[in-house]
Amino acid sequence: MIDFEWYRSFISIYKHRSVSAAARARILTQPAMSQHLSALEAEVGEPLFIRAPRKMIPTDKGKELYTKIVPLIESLETASLELRHESSSLAPVMRIGSPVEYFTKASLPKIKDLNLRFTVQFGVAQILLEKLERDEVDFIITTQKLQQAGIDCVKIEEETFVVAAPAQLEEPSLQQDELEVWLKKQTWLTYGLELPIIRRYWREHFKKRPDIQPSHVIPDLRAILEAIEQGMGISILPTYLIQDSIAQNRSKVLFSKMCVSNTIYAAYKSDHKSHPAFQETLLKLQK
Numbered sequence: 001m002i003d004f005e006w007y008r009s010f011i012s013i014y015k016h017r018s019v020s021a022a023a024r025a026r027i028l029t030q031p032a033m034s035q036h037l038s039a040l041e042a043e044v045g046e047p048l049f050i051r052a053p054r055k056m057i058p059t060d061k062g063k064e065l066y067t068k069i070v071p072l073i074e075s076l077e078t079a080s081l082e083l084r085h086e087s088s089s090l091a092p093v094m095r096i097g098s099p100v101e102y103f104t105k106a107s108l109p110k111i112k113d114l115n116l117r118f119t120v121q122f123g124v125a126q127i128l129l130e131k132l133e134r135d136e137v138d139f140i141i142t143t144q145k146l147q148q149a150g151i152d153c154v155k156i157e158e159e160t161f162v163v164a165a166p167a168q169l170e171e172p173s174l175q176q177d178e179l180e181v182w183l184k185k186q187t188w189l190t191y192g193l194e195l196p197i198i199r200r201y202w203r204e205h206f207k208k209r210p211d212i213q214p215s216h217v218i219p220d221l222r223a224i225l226e227a228i229e230q231g232m233g234i235s236i237l238p239t240y241l242i243q244d245s246i247a248q249n250r251s252k253v254l255f256s257k258m259c260v261s262n263t264i265y266a267a268y269k270s271d272h273k274s275h276p277a278f279q280e281t282l283l284k285l286q287k
Contacts, residue, residue, distance in 0.1 A: 002040065002043050003036070003039070005036060006036045006037075006039055006040040006043075007040070007069055007073055008026065008073065008271075009022065009026065009028070009032075009033050009036035009037060009040075010036070010037060010040050010048065010062075010065070010066070010069075011066065011069070011070060011073060012025050012026050012033075012150075012270075012271070013033065013037060013049065013056055014056075014058060014062065014066050015270065016149045016150065017055050017056050017057070018054070018055065018056060018149065019033050019034055019037070019056065021149035021150065022149075022150075024149060024150055025149060025150025025151075025269065025270060025271060026150075026271060027135065037049070044061065044065065046059070046061050047059055047061070047062075048061055048062035048065060049062055074274050091115045091116050091117050092116055092117065092277045093116070093117045093118070093119055094116045094117070094118055094119070094138055094277050094278065094281055095118075095119045095120075095121070095136070095137040095138045096118060096119070096120050096121070096137060096138065096139065096140070096141070096281075097120075097121045097122075097123065097128040097131050097132065097136075097137040097139070097140035097141070098120065098121075098122060098128070098140065098141040099122065099123075099124070099141065099143075100122040100220070100222075101220070101221040101222055101238075101241055102141060102159075102238075102240075102264065103120060103122070103141065104222070105240050105241050106159075106238075106240045106264075107141065107285060110284045110285055110287060111281055111284045111285065114280060114281060114284060116277055116280070116281065121136070121137055125142045125143060125144045128140040128141075128142060129142070129144075129146065129267070132151065132267060132268070132269065133151075135269070138268065138272060138275070138278055139266050139267060139268035139272070139278060139281075139282075140266070140267050140268075141156065141264060141265070141266055141285075142264075142265050142266075142267055143262055143263065143264060143265070144265070145263070145265055146265070146267050150269055150270055150271075151267055151268065151269060151270065152267070152268055152269075152270050152273060153265045153266070153267045154265060154266045154267075154268075154282065154286075155263060155264070155265055155286075156264040156265060156266050156282075156285050156286055157263075157264050157285075157286065158261045158262070158263055158264070159238045159239070159240065159261065159262045159263075159264055160238065160239045160259050160260070160261055160262075161197050161200075161201065161236050161237060161238050161239070161259060161260045161261070161262060162236070162237065162239060162242075162253045162254075162255075162256060162258075162259045163183075163201075163234060163235075163236060163253065163254040163255055163258070164225065164228050164234060164235055164236070164237040164242050164251055164252075164253060164254075165228065165234040165251065165252055165253075165254050166228055166229065166230075166231045166232075166234075166251060166252070167229075167249050167250055167251055167252050168231065169234070169252070169254070171252075171254045171255070179255070179258075180206050183212075184210075184211065184212050186233065186234050187215045187216075187232065187233035187234065188212055188213075188214045188215055188216075188233055188234060188235065189214065189215065189216045189217075189218060189224045189227050189228065189232065189233045189234065189235040190214040190216070190217055190218075190224075190235060191217075191218070191219055191220075191221065191224065192217060192219065193214070193217055195210055195212070195214065197236045197260070197262070198210050198212070198235070198236050200236075200260050200262075201236050201258075201260050204260045205258050205260075215232075215233055216232060216233065221237060221238070221241055222241070224237065225237060225241060225242060225245060225251065228251050229245060229250040229251050234254070236260070238262075239253075266282055266285060
């Protein structure tokens with residue numbers, strides 16, 4: 001009798017073309033994955049893969065089986081998750097990893113009305129990825145498009161970064177060749193010494209690395225905005241973060257036509273994509 005887990009392991013090997021990568025994605029040992037595949041091949045009566053060096057190549061029988069069972073397995077997993085969801089008296093828990101500023105100002109207003117309980121962890125992209133790999137979160141919000149076995153990435157939106165300045169600072173009327181000189185003379189606030197988004201801005205508009213020395217390094221975009229409102233300098237910030245400040249005349253945007261864009265992704269383990277609570281959250285985030 002065929003075990004349901006054999007099918008799941010087969011699908012994972014088919015997607016990753018590797019027993020070891022599939023094992024990592026399913027959080028199983030490599031021998032266990034190999035045993036599942038061997039048992040399924042014994043039941044089917046012929047090989048499902050050609051074992052090539054460092055790659056598993058599906059046979060015609062493997063391709064046929066994959067095409068037939070994937071819709072059935074995904075439908076069954078979705079039905080099981082929905083039944084578990086409906087049988088609980090409490091709203092399901094969604095574990096999210098995100099940069100603190102983006103979650104607070106951009107994500108929370110979109111998902112606040114969902115019938116879910118959220119457990120949120122904050123951190124930079126690499127830390128969040130490690131949490132996802134260890135299954136400490138269900139998905140992460142990140143600016144990095146991950147290309148890693150067992151992890152899928154979906155675009156959420158494009159965020160726009162602009163020069164944010166104190167409300168009282170007058171915007172000069174300058175030509176392009178004069179603008180860089182003026183910007184270099186300003187007091188700069190930055191998220192890190194490597195000038196992460198400032199470096200992007202400079203390359204986009206001046207085709208070079210920024211030759212500036214930041215006056216203040218503050219690893220929190222909300223604190224940088226507060227410092228700008230206090231007249232301490234200028235920085236490059238996302239529009240979603242500063243729109244309320246601008247409306248209250250506490251800060252302003254300089255050179256509004258000169259901006260840079262950044263793509264925001266949701267990253268999650270491939271095996272979790274059918275989770276109904278995750279799909280519901282993702283749809284809200286993409287609006």
